[in-house]
Amino acid sequence: MDELYPEIVIAGCGNMLFGDDGYGPEVVDRLKELALPDNVKAVDVGLGGPHFCFTMLDNGVTKKLIIIDIVDFGAEPGTLTKLRVEDLPPGSYRDAHSWDLTEPLNRLKDFVDIMVIGCQPKNVPASDFEIGISKEVEDAIPRTIQVVLKEIGVNYGNS
Amino acid sequence: MDEAITLSKVVEVSPTTRHEGHSKLVLKVNDDGIIERGDWLSITPVRGVEKLAIGKTMEQVPKIASRVCGICPIAHTLAATEAMEASIGCEITEDAYLLRLILQCANRLHSIALHDILVLPDMYLPGTDMKINPFTPEEPVRSVAKRIQTLRMIGQTIGEIAGGEAVHPSNPRVGGMYKNITPRAKAKVLDLAKTALPLAREQMELMIAIFNNYKKRDWAEVGGKEIPIPQDLGYHNQGYMAADPVYGSTSLDENPRWFPERWTEVRPWDWYMGEEEITLEDPSYPIGGTTKAGIKAWPQMEACTGVPLYDGQPVEVGPRARLVTYKNFDQKGAMGQNIAREMEYMDSVYKIIEAADALDCSGPVLPDVIPQGDGSIGWAANEAPRGCDVHLAKVRNGKVEWFSMLVPTTWNFPTCSRALEGAPWQLAEVIVRAYDPCVSCATHMIVVDENKRLVAEKLLE
Numbered sequence: 001m002d003e004l005y006p007e008i009v010i011a012g013c014g015n016m017l018f019g020d021d022g023y024g025p026e027v028v029d030r031l032k033e034l035a036l037p038d039n040v041k042a043v044d045v046g047l048g049g050p051h052f053c054f055t056m057l058d059n060g061v062t063k064k065l066i067i068i069d070i071v072d073f074g075a076e077p078g079t080l081t082k083l084r085v086e087d088l089p090p091g092s093y094r095d096a097h098s099w100d101l102t103e104p105l106n107r108l109k110d111f112v113d114i115m116v117i118g119c120q121p122k123n124v125p126a127s128d129f130e131i132g133i134s135k136e137v138e139d140a141i142p143r144t145i146q147v148v149l150k151e152i153g154v155n156y157g158n159s
Numbered sequence: 160m161d162e163a164i165t166l167s168k169v170v171e172v173s174p175t176t177r178h179e180g181h182s183k184l185v186l187k188v189n190d191d192g193i194i195e196r197g198d199w200l201s202i203t204p205v206r207g208v209e210k211l212a213i214g215k216t217m218e219q220v221p222k223i224a225s226r227v228c229g230i231c232p233i234a235h236t237l238a239a240t241e242a243m244e245a246s247i248g249c250e251i252t253e254d255a256y257l258l259r260l261i262l263q264c265a266n267r268l269h270s271i272a273l274h275d276i277l278v279l280p281d282m283y284l285p286g287t288d289m290k291i292n293p294f295t296p297e298e299p300v301r302s303v304a305k306r307i308q309t310l311r312m313i314g315q316t317i318g319e320i321a322g323g324e325a326v327h328p329s330n331p332r333v334g335g336m337y338k339n340i341t342p343r344a345k346a347k348v349l350d351l352a353k354t355a356l357p358l359a360r361e362q363m364e365l366m367i368a369i370f371n372n373y374k375k376r377d378w379a380e381v382g383g384k385e386i387p388i389p390q391d392l393g394y395h396n397q398g399y400m401a402a403d404p405v406y407g408s409t410s411l412d413e414n415p416r417w418f419p420e421r422w423t424e425v426r427p428w429d430w431y432m433g434e435e436e437i438t439l440e441d442p443s444y445p446i447g448g449t450t451k452a453g454i455k456a457w458p459q460m461e462a463c464t465g466v467p468l469y470d471g472q473p474v475e476v477g478p479r480a481r482l483v484t485y486k487n488f489d490q491k492g493a494m495g496q497n498i499a500r501e502m503e504y505m506d507s508v509y510k511i512i513e514a515a516d517a518l519d520c521s522g523p524v525l526p527d528v529i530p531q532g533d534g535s536i537g538w539a540a541n542e543a544p545r546g547c548d549v550h551l552a553k554v555r556n557g558k559v560e561w562f563s564m565l566v567p568t569t570w571n572f573p574t575c576s577r578a579l580e581g582a583p584w585q586l587a588e589v590i591v592r593a594y595d596p597c598v599s600c601a602t603h604m605i606v607v608d609e610n611k612r613l614v615a616e617k618l619l620e
Contacts, residue, residue: 003312004312004315004316004319004325015226015229016226017208017211017223017226017227025327043324043325043326044324044326044327045326046225046226046229046232046326046327047226047228047229047230048229048230048232048326049229051179051229051230051273052230052269052315052325052326053325053326055276056308056311056312056315058308059308059312107294128207129207129208129210129211129223131211131223
């Protein structure tokens with residue numbers, strides 16, 4: 001049976017209805033335009049990462065999970081950071097889900113190498129929908145893609 | 160004011176856990192801890208999808224609708240797409256419908272299996288006083304967990320084949336589907352569904368045995384205490400609303416099975432309790448205890464959703480509503496609802512097989528002409544895993560003039576609130592979870608440190 005999630009999974013998290021929160025899915029959209037190796041799958045998981053993806057990776061096939069998401073770490077908007085699951089304190093995923101991100105990730109991290117590539121957002125509206133990624137975060141998308149490609153061992157000879 | 164009410168104590172569980180989204184319970188209880196009035200409400204502020212949709216293209220709005228919730232993108236994509244089609248008067252081809260039906264049932268298959276994980280920790284291994292941890296490496300639970308994961312994987316994989324993507328489906332579009340699937344993909348759908356069939360049956364039978372066992376139990380352990388389980392846990396006398404046993408109905412149907420004129424809406428202010436002081440607290444309640452005494456709760460101000468009514472009454476939507484309406488199912492209460500959900504396993508898989516068998520992979524999935532709309536109102540009621548998901552739209556010249564979403568759990572909030580009455584407050588969440596609630600998501604963000612201290616050291620260029 002073919003596996004839904006292959007050896008390397010890139011999960012773009014976020015919601016394009018909340019400004020810069022659309023960053024993760026947007027990165028995945030752009031990644032899909034590239035020729036990725038067969039053992040890599042980029043998925044726009046939206047807000048459903050914990051339900052649809054992270055709890056499905058105990059499949060014996062997936063070895064690496066790269067999460068692309070906005071991260072508030074007090075830096076300038078558009079700044080990128082790499083985080084490990086260990087860097088995420090319990091409850092660090094401030095979202096509307098009771099089943100938060102860190103719980104399934106902590107369960108997963110013993111057999112899947114997990115990395116978070118985060119971008120400091122500029123504009124995340126609190127409760128009113130607003131579509132559009134800020135220039136700072138938009139500018140971070142190509143850099144994010146470079147980081148991801150390096151992480152999965154793809155080199156197009158331009159970096 | 161009624162004397163009995165003034166003597167009640169008020170306890171609050173906030174947030175409720177092991178379901179999608181943020182909600183809370185404000186419960187007035189008597190001296191024995193029995194709920195006299197329960198308010199279950201959404202505390203997730205999500206606003207503006209209706210406003211945002213205005214002026215957008217009819218292709219864009221289903222994409223927007225699919226993003227209001229992390230766990231129901233398939234249902235919202237289908238309901239919104241079909242609301243657009245209903246407004247513009249566009250019939251889809253048979254093969255487009257079959258692909259959507261496969262997607263719908265694959266989504267339901269995954270959803271039932273996911274709910275099994277969420278509900279199992281409340282349940283006991285039959286014949287023991289041992290609660291079930293679905294993540295334990297110990298048998299027999301481990302094999303059950305593996306079976307659940309296989310069913311989820313099959314549901315998602317079939318969904319990905321028919322829908323184009325595993326999470327946010329990209330294949331459905333106004334007028335039908337972007338692409339039909341190849342004969343090879345169709346064969347894979349059939350293979351996967353046939354693999355799922357015995358697994359779904361075993362899983363259904365086990366879960367029903369577990370729920371029936373719970374019904375027979377005298378008590379359940381909550382926060383270190385043995386709480387008596389009433390025979391009528393989660394019973395209510397409200398009606399049911401379901402547009403179809405499996406798929407849905409739209410205003411284009413010859414005999415529509417949802418009736419907009421029967422729908423009204425009440426403001427939370429007119430429905431929920433006024434301001435109340437918490438007077439009962441229990442620090443041993445999982446997870447982290449109930450809200451501390453002395454804090455105020457104000458459900459009518461805090462509730463983030465309106466209260467939709469059907470024939471002037473709250474109604475239940477979801478698996479039991481479908482089974483009661485179309486299959487004479489008659490089990491009440493929280494366990495009856497859980498059992499109804501399990502009973503949908505088989506139909507989900509059989510319908511995938513039937514639809515894939517009937518699918519002509521070379522048939523068209525788009526009509527020759529897609530009308531652009533004259534501003535007529537159209538609606539689509541999709542029977543999502545959690546219940547009837549109604550979207551309404553007016554489209555003119557390809558642009559959306561008006562859009563509204565009546566999502567399943569919004570229907571269930573007031574119904575479930577009534578189902579709480581008579582139960583010990585400690586079991587309120589068992590009743591809530593039987594509805595498999597999905598409270599619309601807002602945004603999310605990883606916050607590395609509450610003080611925004613720069614913890615992440617490795618900055619990238």
